[in-house]
Amino acid sequence: MFDSPLTGSRRPVRRAMALAVAGTALALAVPVSATAVSGADRAAAPDPVSSFGFTTQERKDALAYWTPARIKAVGKSVDLGPTGPKTKTWTGPQLKTVGRLFMVNAGGADTWCTATAVQSANRSVVMTAGHCVRRSASPVNTNMSMVFVPAYSKGRQPYGAFAVRTVLTPRTFGEEGTNDVAAMVVDADRSGRRLTDVVGGTPIAFNRAVGGKISSFGYPATHPQLGEELLRCVGTEKKENGQQMIPCDMTGGSSGGPWLAGFDEATGKGTLVSVNSALDAFQPTKMYGEILGATAKTMYERAGRG
Numbered sequence: 001m002f003d004s005p006l007t008g009s010r011r012p013v014r015r016a017m018a019l020a021v022a023g024t025a026l027a028l029a030v031p032v033s034a035t036a037v038s039g040a041d042r043a044a045a046p047d048p049v050s051s052f053g054f055t056t057q058e059r060k061d062a063l064a065y066w067t068p069a070r071i072k073a074v075g076k077s078v079d080l081g082p083t084g085p086k087t088k089t090w091t092g093p094q095l096k097t098v099g100r101l102f103m104v105n106a107g108g109a110d111t112w113c114t115a116t117a118v119q120s121a122n123r124s125v126v127m128t129a130g131h132c133v134r135r136s137a138s139p140v141n142t143n144m145s146m147v148f149v150p151a152y153s154k155g156r157q158p159y160g161a162f163a164v165r166t167v168l169t170p171r172t173f174g175e176e177g178t179n180d181v182a183a184m185v186v187d188a189d190r191s192g193r194r195l196t197d198v199v200g201g202t203p204i205a206f207n208r209a210v211g212g213k214i215s216s217f218g219y220p221a222t223h224p225q226l227g228e229e230l231l232r233c234v235g236t237e238k239k240e241n242g243q244q245m246i247p248c249d250m251t252g253g254s255s256g257g258p259w260l261a262g263f264d265e266a267t268g269k270g271t272l273v274s275v276n277s278a279l280d281a282f283q284p285t286k287m288y289g290e291i292l293g294a295t296a297k298t299m300y301e302r303a304g305r306g
Contacts, residue, residue, distance in 0.1 A: 048295045049302055050175075051168045052134075052142050059163035059187055062145040066102045068155060074102070074110045075227040083222040083231065084249030084284070090217065090230045093268035096159065096199035098230060098258060099150035100219050101128055106141035112227060114218040114257035115148055115184070116272055119201035121304035123194040126162075126184045127204065128256030129275050130169045133184065136177035142167070148186055150199045152219070154228045159198050162186035166306045170295045180277040181290050182256075183303035202258065204272045206297040210239045214246050215263040216287055218254020218276055227253045233287065240288070244274050248287035251279065259289050 054062070101115040113132035118125050126148050135141035146164035149157050165187050170179035188194050195201075216233045225231060233248035237259075244259070255277070260270030274289030290296065 046171060048171055049168050049299045050139070050171045050173075051166060051302075053166040054144075054146075054164065058145075059165060062147050062163050063161060065104075065145050066147045066149075066161065070110065071102065072155065074112060075221070077110070078221050078252070079223050079226060080221045080251050080253075081223070083220065083225060084251070086233050086235075086247060086249045086285070087220065087222070087231050088233075089225065090232045092265050094151055094153075094158075095217065095230060095268050096151050097196075097202045098217050099148055100152040100227065101126070101132060101164075101256060102145075102147045102149065103132070103143045104145040105143050106135050106138075112219065112253055113255045114253070114276065116202050116256075116258040116275075117148075117150055117195050117199050118204045118272055118300075119196065120300070122185065122306060123196040123201070124185050124188070124306070125201075125300065125303045126164075126186055126195070127258070127272060127275060127300070128182050128184065129277050130173040130180040130182045131277075132256040133167045133182045134169060134174060136173055136180070137175060139174045146184070148184070148195075150195070153230065160189045162189060162195055166303070168299045168303050168306075170299060172295075179290055179295060181275055181292065181296050181299070183299050185303050185306040202260070202270070202272050204292075204300065205261070206292045206300075207294070208261070208273050208292070210237055210244050210291065212237060212261055213263075214244075214273070215260045215270060216246060216248055216250065216254075216257060216276060216289075217260070218250050218257030220250045221253040222251055235287075239291075240286075242291075243277070243288045244291055245286050245288050247285060249279075249284050250276065250287060251284060 097117040115128035166185040235246035257276045259274040263270035278288040
């Protein structure tokens with residue numbers, strides 16, 4: 001089953017065997033009125049961002065683990081049905097910054113999501129969904145052996161693979177299952193080149209008003225593509241249930257894929273304003289993404305210093 005970090009009937013956009021059901025969320029502290037909070041209390045406020053990382057050896061092992069044969073096998077290991085009518089194969093210019101994010105999930109299964117290289121101070125930041133890197137509301141259950149392959153297509157890795165060094169999520173996602181977004185810092189490639197020096201970086205926007213035409217991209221595990229091709233949904237976004245929503249029927253594997261505003265089909269350029277997070281259940285027609293606010297910005301900026 002899909003593991004849902006959200007309430008209601010929505011579920012994360014993940015391959016079917018990606019995550020087991022998350023544990024019970026931690027209880028929230030009793031709120032305190034603003035007048036009762038002292039300067040000392042404010043100074044002791046919890047860090048809004050949680051992070052974890054991998055050792056040099058773990059990153060080396062991750063690159064060795066994700067062989068072409070293993071990547072091929074994980075794509076064939078699940079079929080979530082036919083690709084929906086709202087989802088089309090992307091046939092425009094190669095999107096160098098968008099790729100597949102391979103990992104071993106917290107339950108020990110090989111799986112994948114979608115992720116995007118973005119502009120950053122250290123030229124090494126990738127954005128995806130929180131549930132692509134850890135179980136929601138379960139702080140100790142983090143994913144492993146993470147490798148980002150930009151512009152992946154039908155077995156080809158035109159720009160190589162980048163091992164994930166550090167992962168950051170909003171603290172509330174790890175503890176409560178809310179704010180489903182993540183930033184990752186990746187190593188340089190085998191030639192010593194940083195990620196966005198190789199593929200460029202997609203601009204990212206925070207605290208943006210919801211509205212306008214969105215192109216959403218991902219590598220869903222639906223046939224005939226089965227994660228081997230980049231697919232797209234196009235729709236006009238609106239605010240719904242505290243998130244952004246577009247009409248879209250991409251499913252598992254497309255999690256973490258970018259929502260690009262101002263997308264130019266001739267150049268393949270746009271601005272990342274969210275990532276694929278959740279679907280309405282059973283017969284999906286809606287895709288949800290978080291509104292990137294202050295915590296997401298703090299997370300992204302901290303990743304850029306990593």
